[in-house]
Amino acid sequence: MRSLTYDIEFRRRAKRAQAWGFGLLSAAALLWLWCGMLLLTPYEVERERSSRDCESRFFTEYGTANEGAANGSSCAAERDWPELLAVLGLSVPVSVVGAVLYTGGSVSNRMSEHAAELERLNALADRS
Numbered sequence: 001m002r003s004l005t006y007d008i009e010f011r012r013r014a015k016r017a018q019a020w021g022f023g024l025l026s027a028a029a030l031l032w033l034w035c036g037m038l039l040l041t042p043y044e045v046e047r048e049r050s051s052r053d054c055e056s057r058f059f060t061e062y063g064t065a066n067e068g069a070a071n072g073s074s075c076a077a078e079r080d081w082p083e084l085l086a087v088l089g090l091s092v093p094v095s096v097v098g099a100v101l102y103t104g105g106s107v108s109n110r111m112s113e114h115a116a117e118l119e120r121l122n123a124l125a126d127r128s
Helices: 002-040 081-127
Strands: 043-046 051-054
Touching: 002 081
Parallel strands: none
Antiparallel strands: 043 051
């Protein structure tokens, strides 16, 4: 009976690692969605007495978001490339750790199920 309690505890830890991995992969997906939103959606820059509509960083025409200060535009400073790259950079380790945890938990759980099934089949073979 001790091996059964160990197996149950092993599977519980494997499922917990799998759940943490899924959570981290979900967080990485949210970071990718946030970066996509910052990159693809138009935005508005509000100053002291006025506001200005700016095109998205990805679909910019006429340099409104890319030339920025040279033309006197405040759009470039509002959504800067380093912010977008920081969001992407943060998503990389989160997704790597999430993938490792999810894969490790899944493999551990499957191997435990496989070992239990082999033990059951060996016990049936010994009885016959």
